[in-house]
Amino acid sequence: xxxxxxxxxxxxxxxxxxxxxxxxxxxxxxxYLVRLAxxxxxxxxxALGWNFIxxxxxxxSFATAAFYGLGAYVGALLQNAxxxxxxxxxxxxxxxxxxxAALGPTLLRLKGHYFAVGSIAxxxxxxxxxxIFADFTGGGMGLNVPILRGGPDFAGMVFLYAMLAVAAAAxxxxxxxxxxxxxxxxxxxxxxEDAANMLGVDVNAYKTAAFVLSAIFCGLAGAIYASWVAYxxxxxxxxxxxxxxxxxxxxxxxxxxxxxxxxxxxxFMAMEELIWSNFLELHHGVLGVIIVILVFFLPGGLLKLRWxxxxxxxxxxxxxxxxxxxAAE
Amino acid sequence: MSAPLLELTNVSRHFGGVRAVQNVSARIEAGxxxxxxxxxxxxxxxxxxxxxxxHRATGGEIHFMGERVTNQKPYxxxxxxxxxxxxxxxxxxxxxxxxxxxxxxxxxxxxxxxxAAMDAAEAHLNFVGLGKLVDAPAxxxxxPNRKRLELAKSLAMRPRMLLLDEVNAGLNLSExxxxxxLIREIAAQxxxxxxxxxxxKVVLGLxxxxxxxxxxxxxxxxxxxxxxxxxxxxxxxxxxxxxxxRQGAQS
Amino acid sequence: MxxxxxxNGLVLGGLxxxxxxxxxxxxGVLNIINMLHGxxxxxxxxxxxxxxxxxxxxxxxxxxxxxxxxxxxxxVIQRGVINRVVSSPVLITLVLTFGLDMILYNAMVxxxxxxxxxxxxxMGRIDILGATLPLDRIAAMALAVALTAMLFQVLRGSRIGxxxxxxxxxxxxxxxxxxxxxxxxxxxxxxxxxxxxxxxxLMSVVFPFSPAMxxxxxxxAFIVCxxxxxxxxxxxxxxxxxxxxxxxxxxxxxxxxEAVLAGFVVMLALLIFKPTGLLGKAGYE
Numbered sequence: 001x002x003x004x005x006x007x008x009x010x011x012x013x014x015x016x017x018x019x020x021x022x023x024x025x026x027x028x029x030x031x032y033l034v035r036l037a038x039x040x041x042x043x044x045x046x047a048l049g050w051n052f053i054x055x056x057x058x059x060x061s062f063a064t065a066a067f068y069g070l071g072a073y074v075g076a077l078l079q080n081a082x083x084x085x086x087x088x089x090x091x092x093x094x095x096x097x098x099x100x101a102a103l104g105p106t107l108l109r110l111k112g113h114y115f116a117v118g119s120i121a122x123x124x125x126x127x128x129x130x131x132i133f134a135d136f137t138g139g140g141m142g143l144n145v146p147i148l149r150g151g152p153d154f155a156g157m158v159f160l161y162a163m164l165a166v167a168a169a170a171x172x173x174x175x176x177x178x179x180x181x182x183x184x185x186x187x188x189x190x191x192x193e194d195a196a197n198m199l200g201v202d203v204n205a206y207k208t209a210a211f212v213l214s215a216i217f218c219g220l221a222g223a224i225y226a227s228w229v230a231y232x233x234x235x236x237x238x239x240x241x242x243x244x245x246x247x248x249x250x251x252x253x254x255x256x257x258x259x260x261x262x263x264x265x266x267x268f269m270a271m272e273e274l275i276w277s278n279f280l281e282l283h284h285g286v287l288g289v290i291i292v293i294l295v296f297f298l299p300g301g302l303l304k305l306r307w308x309x310x311x312x313x314x315x316x317x318x319x320x321x322x323x324x325x326x327a328a329e
Numbered sequence: 330m331s332a333p334l335l336e337l338t339n340v341s342r343h344f345g346g347v348r349a350v351q352n353v354s355a356r357i358e359a360g361x362x363x364x365x366x367x368x369x370x371x372x373x374x375x376x377x378x379x380x381x382x383x384h385r386a387t388g389g390e391i392h393f394m395g396e397r398v399t400n401q402k403p404y405x406x407x408x409x410x411x412x413x414x415x416x417x418x419x420x421x422x423x424x425x426x427x428x429x430x431x432x433x434x435x436x437x438x439x440x441x442x443x444x445a446a447m448d449a450a451e452a453h454l455n456f457v458g459l460g461k462l463v464d465a466p467a468x469x470x471x472x473p474n475r476k477r478l479e480l481a482k483s484l485a486m487r488p489r490m491l492l493l494d495e496v497n498a499g500l501n502l503s504e505x506x507x508x509x510x511l512i513r514e515i516a517a518q519x520x521x522x523x524x525x526x527x528x529x530k531v532v533l534g535l536x537x538x539x540x541x542x543x544x545x546x547x548x549x550x551x552x553x554x555x556x557x558x559x560x561x562x563x564x565x566x567x568x569x570x571x572x573x574x575r576q577g578a579q580s
Numbered sequence: 581m582x583x584x585x586x587x588n589g590l591v592l593g594g595l596x597x598x599x600x601x602x603x604x605x606x607x608g609v610l611n612i613i614n615m616l617h618g619x620x621x622x623x624x625x626x627x628x629x630x631x632x633x634x635x636x637x638x639x640x641x642x643x644x645x646x647x648x649x650x651x652x653x654x655x656v657i658q659r660g661v662i663n664r665v666v667s668s669p670v671l672i673t674l675v676l677t678f679g680l681d682m683i684l685y686n687a688m689v690x691x692x693x694x695x696x697x698x699x700x701x702x703m704g705r706i707d708i709l710g711a712t713l714p715l716d717r718i719a720a721m722a723l724a725v726a727l728t729a730m731l732f733q734v735l736r737g738s739r740i741g742x743x744x745x746x747x748x749x750x751x752x753x754x755x756x757x758x759x760x761x762x763x764x765x766x767x768x769x770x771x772x773x774x775x776x777x778x779x780x781x782l783m784s785v786v787f788p789f790s791p792a793m794x795x796x797x798x799x800x801a802f803i804v805c806x807x808x809x810x811x812x813x814x815x816x817x818x819x820x821x822x823x824x825x826x827x828x829x830x831x832x833x834x835x836x837x838e839a840v841l842a843g844f845v846v847m848l849a850l851l852i853f854k855p856t857g858l859l860g861k862a863g864y865e
Contacts, residue, residue: 058669060669060670107852110851113607113613116613117613117802117806117847117851118848118851118852121844124799124844125845125848128844132838179443180443181435181436184431184432185432188421188424188436191421191423192419192420194383194403194419196421197403197404198381198404198413198419199407199433199436199437199482200404200436200437201404201432202402240795244675247671247675248678251675281690282690284682284686284689285685287679288679288680288682288683288684288686289679291675291678291679291682292661292676292679292683294675295668295675295676296664296665299672
């Protein structure tokens with residue numbers, strides 16, 4: 001974070017500006033834009049959620065879709081049982097928190113590749129469970145959720161605001177964590193877990209806390225998604241593609257800060273929109289190419305790449321050009 | 330009789346069939362400087378690991394300040410005031426020097442806020458002579474400076490007892506003198522010290538009492554001048570070849 | 581457990597061993613979780629299918645050519661792309677191979693369409709101890725086990741095989757001994773792809789396949805690898821047979837989805853309680 005002193009206020013200003021536009025969007029934009037903005041908030045919540053465990057703690061988690069799907073199913077089932085929609089969402093968030101708190105201490109004992117594979121296995125197991133308990137979840141046939149009354153425009157607005165609220169909560173939580181004890185401890189764990197332990201960091205509690213935070217925001221986003229689309233099925237919400245896409249977004253922007261995940265989500269979605277509209281058939285392939293480029297040319301994410309160049313450009317004189325050039329190399 | 334600061338009762342640590350530490354009993358009083366010596370592979374670092382919770386004890390009891398702390402977690406040891414340095418220093422490489430030390434103050438020490446921890450870190454860094462490098466990334470430090478950082482980190486944890494594992498390894502003579510001066514100052518502040526050291530000159534000059542570990546067992550204990558006379562110690566250090574020959578004959 | 585279930589499990593298990601052995605080798609030696617593996621298998625199956633459709637080539641005869649082609653593809657991908665980040669954290673290498681997998685997947689959808697295919701040979705059936713098994717399955721399984729055994733021999737007996745094992749045990753020491761590690765990495769990755777391609781062409785006569793099934797086969801490779809332990813051929817064989825038996829038993833007793841679930845649950849339990857796998861070889865972090 002110390003790399004962008006002076007950039008923090010700029011970042012916050014941009015985020016607040018975007019939030020203002022998103023709030024105004026239902027009144028000035030069409031349904032397509034509102035839908036796009038809802039997805040933007042959805043992925044922001046997921047990316048910021050993943051960032052607690054994947055970015056700060058440095059654990060390569062691919063459990064995002066497990067939390068997302070669990071949230072979607074808990075929310076949908078609660079709503080079908082007659083719980084008011086917002087309460088169902090909160091219930092889903094709580095359910096995911098409990099799930100992560102129960103799973104974390106065991107799963108987070110695994111390191112590196114084993115943790116990565118274990119977290120993917122959780123997604124697969126959840127998906128299969130959702131298919132198997134068909135009496136309860138509708139199985140492969142999926143689950144219908146009551147459609148929000150009041151017409152598509154109203155519903156669009158409600159779900160955009162709900163998703164925005166979750167993303168904003170995730171962002172504010174990230175800021176608090178980043179500046180507080182938890183974030184510091186997690187960064188210690190990310191750098192050297194044994195040394196952090198010796199230094200007095202209760203590593204298991206800290207890692208589990210990061211995992212739970214991750215689960216809450218992914219679960220809330222999943223629950224709102226379920227209400228929004230009014231139909232979910234196991235392969236849709238317990239999706240391996242989703243579970244891999246979210247870390248890619250965060251890496252694209254830069255992991256382990258409050259702004260990197262947001263930049264990554266915006267950049268990724270912009271590219272995705274471009275691809276969807278121009279090369280529908282090459283969608284997967286182009287995403288693959290983007291990932292390869294990301295890994296080779298943006299190892300620290302977009303945020304780390306851009307700042308030296310911008311600073312170089314702001315500085316007067318001939319050395320600005322050479323500096324920008326050096327930064328580009 | 331008041332309880333000692335640290336009491337080991339028949340502490341053992343086996344790795345499979347290897348008895349790295351075997352039935353070690355010892356009492357360390359508050360305010361002491363104790364040297365822990367022994368040839369390579371004698372189990373010194375393993376003993377420190379067991380005391381600070383990095384390894385589980387396979388047998389025996391450990392009490393710290395009268396409290397049973399056998400098989401505590403490393404972070405619990407740190408919070409109780411048992412702090413250690415590593416033979417191979419372990420900084421957080423991409424944090425600044427100040428952040429490294431602040432982590433010690435924040436998580437094991439008494440600092441309440443991150444700002445307070447940062448301030449405390451700066452004081453400790455000035456004390457060990459790293460005041461000019463507070464904002465450097467820890468990965469850029471030279472070996473002697475890393476050792477200083479390690480020391481500052483340990484001090485930031487506000488320890489009651491400091492276990493120094495080969496803090497002088499890899500340092501030159503003037504750097505060692507500097508380190509000894511620091512250790513004496515730390516001891517003068519009331520911190521109890523256990524020091525593992527290869528250089529006999531250093532241990533003898535610093536310690537009030539010496540424990541000798543050989544093949545995982547505590548073979549001798551006493552004042553530095555007595556230890557020098559002790560037959561078993563001489564055998565352990567000088568008679569390594571004899572010892573080996575005798576072992577070979579036995580087996 | 582009746583004979584039919586047992587035999588079904590063993591046949592399935594032999595195929596699983598062949599599916600997973602390359603994946604396990606790449607994980608063990610390069611320390612990379614190769615998300616491309618499932619697509620390599622499907623690619624092998626398609627190549628066998630089209631070789632049969634276009635030239636009437638029997639899949640067991642086209643297999644060596646397909647395996648060779650996949651070896652070349654794997655070698656080039658590792659040498660040209662993956663090798664640049666081979667020692668990065670798992671997050672990076674996994675994401676990279678996932679990206680490459682998306683490219684290959686997309687190419688297969690465009691080239692082969694998403695329609696499920698099946699190479700029907702119908703070689704008849706055979707009765708063993710009162711159980712009935714299709715001969716094509718037995719032949720595929722036998723070939724799969726033979727290929728796995730061949731890989732074992734190559735690793736044990738050949739110069740390159742010894743070098744691969746040396747790199748797996750201690751990369752730095754192997755490098756000091758004069759082993760050209762990047763070359764070994766590329767060959768290992770090539771062998772992984774080659775085994776996947778061979779497994780795929782065998783699978784083509786047993787199961788229907790489509791590009792959408794890459795994840796399914798990748799999942800099997802994960803499970804087999806964790807059950808048997810990383811990077812060892814006997815481990816893959818044990819893991820494959822174990823998974824085959826688990827699935828056929830759970831399938832017979834409860835249901836097909838529960839069978840797949842059982843595999844993942846066993847894998848997760850082993851990961852947590854015995855990450856070195858059933859054979860107990862030291863894990864490779």
